[in-house]
Amino acid sequence: MIRILKYLFLFLCCVLLQTSLASWIRIFDVAPDFILIFVVVAALRQGPVAGMLWGFVAGFSQDVYAPVEWLGSQTLSLTIVGFVIGQFEERFLTLNLPLKVCLLGFGFLIDDILYYVSIGVDRGNFPVLLVTKTLPECLYTMLCGTLIFSFVFRNKPQRTHVD
Amino acid sequence: MLRLVRLLQSFFCLGHGTVLLVFLILLSVFLRKSSDSTRENIAAGALASVYYPGQRILSSVNQIRSLDAENERLKKENARLRMETVDAREGLKELARLQELVHFDNKWDYPIVTARVVGRSLGRLLTTLVVNRGRAQGIHENMPVFTVRGLVGRVARVSENFSRVQLLVDPNMKLSVIEERTRVVGFLEGSDGVSLFAMIPANTGVKVGDTLVTSGLGGLYPKGIGVGIVRVIHQGDVDVMCHLSVEPFQNFSRLEELFIMQKEPDWTVQEMLTE
Numbered sequence: 172m173i174r175i176l177k178y179l180f181l182f183l184c185c186v187l188l189q190t191s192l193a194s195w196i197r198i199f200d201v202a203p204d205f206i207l208i209f210v211v212v213a214a215l216r217q218g219p220v221a222g223m224l225w226g227f228v229a230g231f232s233q234d235v236y237a238p239v240e241w242l243g244s245q246t247l248s249l250t251i252v253g254f255v256i257g258q259f260e261e262r263f264l265t266l267n268l269p270l271k272v273c274l275l276g277f278g279f280l281i282d283d284i285l286y287y288v289s290i291g292v293d294r295g296n297f298p299v300l301l302v303t304k305t306l307p308e309c310l311y312t313m314l315c316g317t318l319i320f321s322f323v324f325r326n327k328p329q330r331t332h333v334d
Numbered sequence: 335m336l337r338l339v340r341l342l343q344s345f346f347c348l349g350h351g352t353v354l355l356v357f358l359i360l361l362s363v364f365l366r367k368s369s370d371s372t373r374e375n376i377a378a379g380a381l382a383s384v385y386y387p388g389q390r391i392l393s394s395v396n397q398i399r400s401l402d403a404e405n406e407r408l409k410k411e412n413a414r415l416r417m418e419t420v421d422a423r424e425g426l427k428e429l430a431r432l433q434e435l436v437h438f439d440n441k442w443d444y445p446i447v448t449a450r451v452v453g454r455s456l457g458r459l460l461t462t463l464v465v466n467r468g469r470a471q472g473i474h475e476n477m478p479v480f481t482v483r484g485l486v487g488r489v490a491r492v493s494e495n496f497s498r499v500q501l502l503v504d505p506n507m508k509l510s511v512i513e514e515r516t517r518v519v520g521f522l523e524g525s526d527g528v529s530l531f532a533m534i535p536a537n538t539g540v541k542v543g544d545t546l547v548t549s550g551l552g553g554l555y556p557k558g559i560g561v562g563i564v565r566v567i568h569q570g571d572v573d574v575m576c577h578l579s580v581e582p583f584q585n586f587s588r589l590e591e592l593f594i595m596q597k598e599p600d601w602t603v604q605e606m607l608t609e
Contacts, residue, residue, distance in 0.1 A: 183388065189456055190392055200587060206456065220351040227358050234365070235377045235385060236464075237457040238504055242373040243365030245457055250358045254351065286458060289366065304458070 178213060178225060185209040186232065201307040203315040206233065207282055210253050211275045211316070212323055215266070219257025226253025241290045248285035252278045268320055275316040279309040382493070389496070393452035393466065400450075400590070444556070444597040447471055449479075451589055452496070460587050461504040461524075467594060468495040476554060476599045479592050484560030484583035485548060486592055497594075501586050502530060502561070511561050512549040513540050519549050522561060522580065530562055530580040536573050540564060546580060553600030 185205040193202040206229050214222025230249030234242050256278050259266070266274070283305040287297055365373065381389070453464030467473050469492050479486045479499050487507060490500035500507055503524040511522045511532060520534030534540060544564045550557025562580040569576035 183391075186388065186456065187392060187395060190454060191396060194454075194587070197587065200585075204458075218351075220354055223351060223355055223358055227362075230362075231365075231380070232385065233456040235380045236453070236455040236462060237459075238461050238500075238506055239370065239373045239377050240506060241457070242377055243362045243367075246365060247359060247362035250355070250362060254355045257351070283458065308458075 174217075178221075181212075182206075182209055182225065182229065185229075198311070199307075201304075201311050203312040204279065204308060205315070207249070207252070207279055207312060208275065208316050208319055210249055211256050211271075211278050212319070214253045214256035214278075215260045215271060215274070215324075217257070218260055219254045222253030222257030222260075223250045224253070226250040244286055244289035247289055248282045251285060252282045255281060268317070268324065271320050271324065272313050272317050275320070276309050276313045279312055280305065283309075378491070389453060389464070393464075393496075396452050397450075397466075444595045445472075447473065447594045447596060449473075449497070449592045449594055451592065454587075459503075461501055462490065463499045463501065463586075463589065463592075465497050465499055465592055465594075466495065468493050468497050470494050472596055473497050473594055474596075474598065477597060478555045478559065478595045480559055480595065481584055481589065481592055484562070485555065486584070486586070486589065488554065489594060499592065502582055503586060509555060509561075510549040510551040511546040512557075513538075513564075514545045514547055516540055516544070519551065520546070520578075522546065530582055532564075532578040532580050533575050534578065536569055536576045540567065540576075540578070542567060546578075553602070556595070556597060 185208065188205040193205060196202065210222065210226045210229050213225040226249035227246055230246035233245040233249075237245065256274055259274055283301070287300060292300060365376065368376075447467055449465035449467040451463050452466045454460055455462040463486075465479075473489055473492050475489055475492055477489045479488060485502060487499050487501040487504065489497050491498040501524070502509075502522075505524050508521065508523045510519060512519050513534065516539050518534050518538040518540060520532045522530060522532040524530055532546060542564055546561045546564065548555040548557060548559045548561060560583050562582040564578045565581045566579035567576055568579070
């Protein structure tokens with residue numbers, strides 16, 4: 172229960188960062204995605220079940236503020252990202268920092284591609300969005316993720332298996 | 335009860351969470367494929383219940399954050415406005431004379447409410463904003479939202495003290511526009527949450543750099559609010575309509591203060607159009 176509250180608090184902090192800090196540190200309309208960083212941290216720390224549950228919560232939170240026609244898109248993509256990244260934690264218990272940051276970038280790409288497919292972005296606009304929006308934001312998120320990961324993953328995680 | 339929870343937990347964790355994954359994906363697909371009214375109800379229910387306290391906290395933090403900067407900015411703006419007031423008075427006199435001359439129908443004669451942006455859509459694409467004015471301040475759905483630069487969008491949803499603003503770049507946003515120089519009427523929409531596109535009849539002399547403003551047709555927006563500048567014209571040899579890429583007058587991600595025009599939609603116009 173305490174762990175859930177702890178992650179809920181972290182999630183609220185990330186939402187706060189996303190709505191305030193992200194607009195301050197925006198460069199040429201490119202901002203990092205702190206909510207995705209949170210989902211990846213949860214998945215790496217606690218495995219696929221917690222990862223996808225937090226992905227679902229975070230995605231739904233983003234969806235309710237998006238156009239109602241897109242409801243479920245971010246939920247779907249972040250749930251899958253949580254599950255996929257959580258699998259990596261289960262298989263490789265000791266990941267170094269660069270590998271974790273690479274997983275963050277990988278998660279970002281999966282998230283954006285699934286999201287664009289889900290909201291039905293035109294085939295013509297798809298590569299343009301990937302190059303002009305996804306790629307710069309992915310790199311910026313990885314940069315911010317490096318700082319956050321080096322702080323969050325200082326100590327070895329105390330894993331508790333839910334199954 | 336505890337046993338039921340444990341049973342559910344062990345069921346969902348089967349296959350390293352595969353069962354839960356399938357369940358959550360089905361739930362997401364249900365959200366995605368459900369009818370518009372169902373989705374509207376789900377989003378409205380979530381915003382009014384679970385997310386309401388969070389939204390309050392976020393808006394409070396954002397307000398505190400912006401108070402100092404706003405104070406300083408307002409002082410400077412106040413000094414500038416004092417200077418401009420003198421010019422404006424002269425301008426108003428001149429405008430009154432001109433209006434009399436051209437029998438200008440002043441359709442902008444509506445009360446204006448100033449609102450501050452307290453929230454943005456968290457998703458990848460910025461399509462909605464939350465502002466700190468709602469039903470208590472006389473705001474209703476479908477009221478036009480703009481800044482001094484031009485049109486921002488419309489009020490999509492209203493709660494007691496907050497409103498959700500649908501931006502021009504929202505893919506569901508469609509409005510009638512007119513090109514200022516050639517007076518050609520066209521149709522503007524946000525295509526994918528990022529850019530604006532307009533469709534106008536081909537070979538009407540519209541050029542890159544021309545300005546689009548609201549046409550006043552449809553009864554929702556008054557005539558003459560700036561929308562954007564034509565940046566690219568896509569037209570084939572045999573096309574009867576040409577597509578324009580339009581650059582809006584403002585950067586939606588940097589909006590802080592907005593104006594809401596307390597203009598109720600003229601549904602009579604809409605009804606007559608659909609008849």
